[in-house]
Amino acid sequence: MNIWQVVILSIIEGITEFLPVSSTGHMIIASSVMGIASNDFVKLFTIAIQLGAILSVVVLYYKRFLQSLDFYAKLLVAFIPAAVFGLLFSKKIDELLESALTVGITLFLGGIILLFVDKWFNDPVVKEEKKVDYLTALKIGFFQCLAMVPGVSRSAATIVGGMSQKLSRKAAAEFSFFLAVPTMFAATAKKLLDFYKEGQVFTGEEVKLLLIGNAIAFIVAMLAIKTFITFLERRGFKLFGWYRIVIGGVIIILYLSGHNLQVI
Template identity: 75%
Template sequence: MKYFEAVILAIIEGLTEFLPVSSTGHMIIGSSFMGIASDPFVKLFTVAIQLGAILSVVVLYFKRFFKSINFYIKLIVAFIPAAIFGLLLSKKIDELLESPMAVGISLLVGGIILLFVDKWFNKPTINEEEDVTYLTALKIGFFQCIAMIPGVSRSGATIVGGMSQKLSRKVAAEFSFFLAVPTMFAATGKKLLDFYQDPKNIITQKEINLLLIGNVVAFIVALLAIKSFIGYLNKHGFKMFGWYRIVAGLIIIILLMTGHNLQII
């Protein structure tokens, strides 16, 4: 992996991690276009730079993380389904992560859903995070499990899940951001552990530098993306993201069906 490739992937991560467009799907496609997707370090890199994105949430919502113990209990409750299904289905998830076609189909289907979300869930009754119950948090956690399919979008699934439970768009989006912290931290930790347990994987000083650069870039870009997303979402809803996903998904599917090699080998 070259430095400019690391920066490009980090920008993709920062831009897409908290938007309902699938950061994993975009990085799979991005690394495939650059011809580096099969590199074990690249697979580690695309997960590890999520730490930078996580930090942006903590910085932006610093006070919220020190407000009450109930806040943490809700996050733990919401995280439990992903932790269980992630461990049970880890091999299947890894197989799907190597399929650009799965990404294309997920982007397309998810885009169609986002076109109608604002009409389906237009009568929220929960306008503050403090009003989210433990049961509601658990239900949102099950929605997060859907995002184990690459291209679905973790943020998209959890925001829609929150709105289905009567959360306002803003509260649903913010709860999705908060839930990303334990979820992405656990995913990164597992990926790092798997990488180091393989004796064939030896990390070099250059790769350490790449990880540092990637996390810094992802942090800065995610910081800007979150602030912009909340404002846009409150005013305009999900339609633009739905159309974007549909176009992106169709392009990927058409390229693959016409013989263009995006498949990870």
């Protein structure tokens, strides 16, 4: 990867990580268009720059992270299902990650679901994320497991999961943001550990690319989160649904047309 490819991928990560549109699907399209060759560092890079996005959540909501141990306990409860399923089905998940067609199909189908979410769950009871109880947190955690199928979108799965449990759109989105912190941190830590277990080390250039990527993802994610919350409260999910349908359709058409979509 060159510096401009790093910049573009990091901007895409920052924009899409917390939106219900699947960062994986966008990475596939961007990497294919730019002709980025898939290798161990590129695969690690696309995971590691999530740390910058994680930091944006901590900075924007720092007061929430300082209030109580109960907050962390709920996040732990919600995180457990993904941790368990991730360990049990890691090989199958890695296989699915190699399929661009799977990403296209799940993007498309997820888009159809988002067209109707606002009508299905239009009577929220829980208006604030801090009022989420432990059972609800666990249920949202199981919804997060759906995002192990590439293209589903972790954000979409957890927000829809929260709304199904009577959370308002804003409360569901904020809980999704907070749950991303332990989930994405664990995914990044595992990827780094695997990288070093294979006897690989970063070159000076690779360290520089990782630092630049995380810095860009951090800044862009902060802007994306603020914009997303405002948009979500006013307009709902329908536009995201149509967007997913278009992007998913593009991936499916390109795949069936014989184009070599590079999964990274």
